[in-house]
Amino acid sequence: MFEAKIYKDRRATLIRLMKEKGQKGIIVFLGNASAPCQFINNEYKWRQDSTWLYYFGIDEPLYAAVIDLDEGTQTVFADDVALEDIIWTGPTPSVAEVAATSGIDRTDRYCKLDWAVSEAIIKGRPVHAIKPTRYYNRMKAADLGIDAPSEVLSRAIIQMRLIKEDREIELMDKACSLGQQMHVIARKGLRPGRMEQEIVGELEGFAIGRGWGMSFPTILTQHGEIFHNHSHGSAIELGKLIVIDAGLESNEHYASDFTRTYPAGGKFTPRQRDIYSIVYECNETAFAMTSPGVAYRDIHIAVTRIILDRMRTLGLVRGDVDAMVETGVGGLFLPHGLGHNIGLDAHDMEDLCEDWVGYDPDQKRSDLPGLHSLRMARKLVAGNVVTDEPGIYFIPELIGKWKTEGKAKDFVNYDKLEEYFGFGGIRLEDDVLVTREGARHLGNERLPIAPDEVEKAMEEDASGR
16 A cells, blocks of 8 residues: 555546546445355455555555535545454454545445435436446445446446556556466476366465465466366366466556467477577567557557468468458467556556557557457556457357368468367467556566577576476
């Protein structure tokens, strides 16, 4: 948690942005509530709402706040802990004491939130709130009579959070350094015969021991063609490719998100190296292009062009590369977007609306395969933090569907492509800060990524066991 002045300044900036848009009324913020698991007193691991953390920093359940744009007041709503709770949790600071750490001296009981919002609605005053994510907050918003998120508020929050402050960048470097250490632990644990679950346990144990935990459910799989494969019940097989997509969340709740792809046994086959080298080239090209004023959408398209040109060399596609790009052939191999924003969440602010976060007002989401799934298309500015995660995947079901439909039949060599069934997929991901001069990788030491570097690191891992 930062000092109180940081949160006061952030809220002051938000108020200014709202007033510049001619907004009146109140802003309602709902912090998260604890969520019961198997029974009421056995709860899921606590995680606060990220927007609440950004503006208030209070990492406790069942807090809310109202900012009155007209009267200039700011009120925190929560209840002091009762004696019966102290028996279980120990002495707890009062609501007034907690609110003071956020720079607010006006507090009231949580139940009074209903009265404050109802009064505003009765008087016909605008009530601004963001789209709630958690079930409790959805129900609470409905009870309060908040039936739709405020676009102007959401866009103002996005405008602020898209540009990371220096103090945030420092914490993201820390989260990424820890995330890189976690990935090294996973890589060193890779050897044929070991269960995937064992390796996941080792990397997640590090995350819990050094930070809040994982920033999203771990992907460690020998079926890299399945993007979100969270099944870890197989033994590592010699000759397989292993995709590890995992992020550590720091104690301050900033996320890292890295992906590396490794050959089980430590050496790429010629075919694996061919495809890996293309993805590596895409990753390096995307990073080199990342700079203020460059649209991330254009970088995605440049990466797609590289993939198709190199695939043409391998005989998997044919024809004019520009024509293939324009008709979406790249989506057969890269069905997801190049990257996304990252910050207090691995997919930062996408709960507010993915298009509002990832697209400038003059941009429209494409209908083309692959490009349609791009989460970050904006023109980059210094302070953006994005992921650079190109990939190539051979998805039998997708390839089969395109072939059956005759889709892109003039461009795709389906007979040769079917030889790659069982190959899996390759993804390489770094976390990148846009600077005034260009970009830099976040973290202490970049994970090995060039094919020779990967094989050398795995050879050293094996000799050190």
